[in-house]
Amino acid sequence: MNEHIQLMIDWIEGHLKNDFSLDELSTYMGYSPYYCSFKFHQVTGISIRRYILLRRLYLSTKDLENDRKIIDIAFDYDYSSQEAYSRAFKTVFGINPKEFQQNKMPVQSFDKLIINKDEEWCRMNISREFEVEQLQSENSELFDKYVLNILNGQVMYEEFKDNKLMGDSDYAPFNEAMCVNTASKQVFDLAFIKTRASGHHESVENYIKKVMDPLDNLFNKEYRCIVLWFGEDMFCQMNLLTLLAYLEQSGYEGKVFLNSFREDEFKVSQIELQLGHYYSIYEEVLVKHEKPSKELLPVMYQAIAIYLDMLKENNAVVKYISKNKNLPTSELINRLFELFPTIGYGDSQYIELINKIR
Incomplete structure (x- = not known):
């Protein structure tokens, strides 16, 4: 078939x-x-x-x-x-x-679907080092010690930090999944930590160790520029929205750049962001689960539409899992990765959904 x-x-x-x-x-x-x-x-x-x-x-x-x-x-x-x-x-x-x-703002990619990719198919393997070199030639100010790079997840953080891809600048991972579980109004305060820890079935101590401690430089050092490295999928964009909301709440006055990318080929689209309205959008979307009232980057606008749809009990992913729940879990997860790349869920989010439906 x-x-x-x-x-x-x-x-x-x-x-x-x-x-x-x-x-x-x-x-x-x-x-x-x-x-x-x-x-x-x-x-x-x-x-x-x-x-x-x-x-x-x-x-x-x-x-x-x-x-x-x-x-x-x-x-x-x-x-x-x-x-x-x-x-x-x-x-x-x-x-x-x-x-x-x-x-020329970033958008989510929607490429031709390839069902059951064969051995000749492989992900684009464009060197991250090469792409970063291109960025450095265009904007060298982002490579000095007064810059903080915040990367979506531990794996990306370790690769960038270990290889010093961004020169003398600092690095920090954001180890969250804001697209699942509830959020509170004040980003990173005690109520936020308790709410997020409970949603992830973690102790407050473990949550602080995993999410908050790695962001210590963000909380305690001053930076001229902050560079946010986040993919274009919904998972990454909800994390991005949370950090932008925090920067506004904390009164950050430096420059903010978004390096938006596709995981499969790591082609980076860089844009300077202007703070001023992201907290209100964070509150509307991630706290109240409402549509945003202000204009956004297309890639974030698309991600929010997906996020709000995924909150529905009978969303497209739930329907697909329900129709294919007799498949082995590993095969079903692989299909979900192939068919819903704009969502950006990882194994744990899909396994939780599959178990709930079964």
């Missing part, structure tokens, strides 16, 4: 710039339109039309980055007008195409 779904994906990819016809796809596959639609959703966790929408809009960001005319891009991807394209774009990315084109 997976081979048939891959044939559907390949056909869809070849027709992304045409008016989509489920009847034509079903004729090509030799199955009924209903069967094609049902099986595609069952295997991939996403509807055909949603897949086409996200692929078209993601590919169109590359055209916008190359400064093509928006109306030409709209017609290229089979939108009836520039206005229709702009509405769809803003629904997914939170800003309109013109704003994106002017500011």
Whole structure:
């Protein structure tokens, strides 16, 4: 069956710039339109039309980055007008195409789905050292001792620190998973620590040792610049939002840079952030579980939409696990990693969900 779904994906990819016809796809596959639609959703966790929408809009960001005319891009991807394209774009990315084109802000990647990747498939292995060298040539001020690099997780922290990838600057890991469990208003105060520790079924002492102690430099030293290294998935972006909220609460006055990246190829997009509204967004999203009232980077806007959807009892991941709960846990987790890369959950989050559903 997976081979048939891959044939559907390949056909869809070849027709992304045409008016989509489920009847034509079903004729090509030799199955009924209903069967094609049902099986595609069952295997991939996403509807055909949603897949086409996200692929078209993601590919169109590359055209916008190359400064093509928006109306030409709209017609290229089979939108009836520039206005229709702009509405769809803003629904997914939170800003309109013109704003994106002017500011070149990071977005979540939505690449072609590959089902059951074979031995010839491998992750891009672009050297992190090479990418960092490129950043240094563009912004050397981020490599001195008055800079703190905060990295998403212990593994990334150890690699950067051990290899001194950012020169004489300091390094700290953020060992949290803010996309699960509840949060409190004041970031990193005692109430926050107790709330987060309880959610993770940890003692307060263990939580402090794992999460708070590694951030000691953030709390006790002054820095001219803080560089935040976070992936574009929902897991990383909720961690990022928490740290930005803390910087605002603590009155930090230096520069803040976001180095947003994709894990599979480590291609970094660097942007300087302006503090001023992230705490209010943190409170709306992670405390109250509401939609943000202010405009955001597209990558964070997308991540928040995913986060709020994942709070629903019958979200896409839960549905997929429910339909495939008889699979061995290891195979099911591998499928979830492949099909839901924008979520960014790790093994522990997926295992907890699987056990709960079973």
